[in-house]
Every structure is written in C-alpha cells, then in structure tokens.
Amino acid sequence: VLVGTVIPCGVYFGFTGPWIWRHVGPALPITLLYGFLICLSSLLKTAWSDPGTLPVNVHWDHTPGTKTMLSVTVNSRNENINYTINYCMTCHIWRPVRASHCSKCNVCVDFLDHHCVWLNTCIGIRNYRYFFSFLITACFLALYGSTQCLLHVFMHMHKNNQSFIDSLKFAPVSFALAIYFIIILGFYPWALLAYHVMLLCRGESTREFL
Secondary structure, three states: OHHHHHHHHHHHHHHHHHHHHHHOOOHHHHHHHHHHHHHHHHHHHHHHOOOOEOOOOOOOOOOOOOOOEEEEEEEEOOEEEEEEEEEEOOOOEEOOOOOEEEOOOOEEEOOOOEEEOOOOEEEOOOOHHHHHHHHHHHHHHHHHHHHHHHHHHHHHHHHOOOOHHHHHHHOHHHHHHHHHHHHHHHHHHHHHHHHHHHHHHHOOOHHHHO
C-alpha cells in the first residue's frame, strides 16, 4: 500500500505537477501535495499505532472446564441491556464487550474491526480513525490526481489543436497515471470507504456485520 501510494504521487510531482503549475496554477499541485501528506501520515499512523491491544495473563483464576461466557445486564436510560463477556483461553483475560481475539497477531484487541493484510496490523479502537482518514484521503487522491492528469492531456490537445493521439504521445505518463488513479486507487478505496460509512451508520464493526 505504501509503495502503491508513494510511487504514483512521486511520478505526478515529477511529470504532471510541474506542467500544471506553469500552465494552470500552483493551487492544484499544492492541494494535491497537502492531500498526499495527510494520506501518507494517516497510513503510517494506522500501521504503527497500537490498535487497542489488551493486556494478557490478567485473569489466571479461571478454572479450565468452567464457563467461558458470562451474561451481564446493564441498566442504561431505564432500559436493561444484556451483554456477553467472553474469556480468552489464549490471553487469559475476560474480554470487554466488543473486543475480539486476532488469530494473526495472537492478541485481543478492543473493538476489533478487522485485521488488515495490506497494513499488516489490526484495525481497532485506537487506530480506526486514522484508517478512516486514510480511506478518505486515498479517494481524494484518486479523484483529484486522475482529474489533473487528464487535464494535462486535454489542455495540451486544446491549446495546440492536436489530436488526442498526438496529445497522448506528448503526455503518456499523465495518461498512464490517470488510468492508475482511476483503476487502482479508485475502485477499491471508494468501495471500502462506502462500506465503512455504512458500518458507521449502523454502529457496527466488520466482525459484527459479518
């Protein structure tokens, strides 16, 4: 994910960005740079932050063979709500409500949403906001970057009264970047963002939804 984000943006700032700066204005490359920095910082913050790992070996007094689930009733706004608390036999703790054990990291994470194979970390209560910020800025880069790359091609075609093929020969890197932004950084991040917006509206995590 890091390579797939940094390299195309670096190619943009090396080829398309300078032309846009000279012929359109500095505002477009500067705002894309700002979005790229937010995207990169959100990506690194998501990967390097603690997702909400719970301490291990806290409740050793659990007797093997006894119940591993407890039903707890909480009164909220004069309404009794039943919660189920599970005991993790690996971490030896009674997990809080909505916490789950990640088999890949071998730890329990508070409000575990999912384990992200692309970032090689869990997405939990402490880094979900950075993950969501990364999705938003990645979608922004896909839309904004592809628009500027296509603007490079079509503006050159209009200014010089050239055909589309001649403009492609003049700016093949920009057209290739536009395709990359649309296909690679477009469909998957937008679909993932829409999915997590739906989860936020439902008040659920990915594990709970599945």
